[in-house]
Amino acid sequence: MLDRIRIVLIGTSHPGNIGAAARAMKTMGLSQLAVVAPRCDPRDGEAFARSSGAEDILEAMQQFETLEAAVTDCTLVVGASARSRTLPWPLCSPRELSASLPGELSGSDTGLALVFGREDVGLSNSELQRCHRHVHIPTSEHYSSLNLAAAVQVLAYECRQAWLTTTPVTSPEPFGVEWDNPLASHADTERLFEHLERTLINIGFHDPDNPRQLMARLRRLLLRSRMDSMELNILRGILTRIERHGDPNGNDHPR
């Protein structure tokens, strides 16, 4: 289970924090580290110094230009978020995340990405809106300045707790019942959102110059439901049909 958990660090400024995150991961048995558009050399000497024996994780670390690319094959994307947002998003505590993991990661093609933002400004709204859920580490109301590696440590610890409590699971999460289709991948889900946005523009429902929160709300709605692959295909089929329907040259409704 732990080998299906990827720690994704976005826009990290200090290589020492990447090294300390690698160390934190390794103490808890995690191994997959990805950095996205780091604002430093992620394999700087300081990273290796702070990793303190977790060099193997730094050496196997993957680097990506975008969050998209880093989580393409993941079925559950969870963003670590300190701030409460203007648009509320499904939120869980580290404990709740931990409790859900044995079920979430029981399927054969499942994968979790835990996404951490920049030291100074965290994750952007756009990044947060690519997540199924947010996880908030409950910090003091008077001082919430959790170091990046410390946040990784706490969530990695909760992941390990989940793994330790895993007895052979028959518990068929995430929906409390054995499901009939595999969950949709992140990449397929993003293609659906692109298709959806295109279609809404074409039919004149969505004005990209005045987007308000439309796409964010539709993302929130569909990400919350954890689409399976067949559901996703049905929605894509509907969108394709809508496009042809309104197109006088379409094949389905020639006129």
Added chain:
Amino acid sequence: MLDRIRIVLIGTSHPGNIGAAARAMKTMGLSQLAVVAPRCDPRDGEAFARSSGAEDILEAMQQFETLEAAVTDCTLVVGASARSRTLPWPLCSPRELSASLPGELSGSDTGLALVFGREDVGLSNSELQRCHRHVHIPTSEHYSSLNLAAAVQVLAYECRQAWLTTTPVTSPEPFGVEWDNPLASHADTERLFEHLERTLINIGFHDPDNPRQLMARLRRLLLRSRMDSMELNILRGILTRIERHGDPNGNDHPR
């Protein structure tokens, strides 16, 4: 409760670790820090640098010559221990410690000391034997090199969890966060499904004479997400637009 918990660091070598421990404590609402026979200047500049805003904890920090002196007034002394000992001692997990705290700290003169050893060799047998219990943070069998501040972070987090569970929570159902719109009613939801089915028939996607599981799957998808009223209205708006879009007499796309 959190003000009755003292973090005790014995024989620390690196002032940066003392500062990072102070930061970890403060994020979780702990304030009592004590150092015992430090092997460095515990108020070195590096300690303040790594404390990152938790200077108040460093300034109020107490210093003692012996563990004895540091825990005199505590009713429960728990040593953080990485190693298993030749002489077995009562041992708990961080979770078990957390679960016991509301009871342990309910009396008026109660106090907990959480004792952490040296970076290199941990706590001595003599120190461990001054503890009521040991707490072991479960680390990977392949790599147990938990940084001192990371160990403080994990146990401080568990202390805060204990405190949060004793504090009345305004249950933030159903998404773990206070939501911005009321959930859709059953009746409105059913009207949406009627509208959806009508639209899918109109655009030729759905054949009511050969329905297969289409509507059931769409129901399952949307019901699972617990639509709020604004999301439902957006979907109704999209359906209305789709109908007009394909209708040559529609108002939105006259042709």
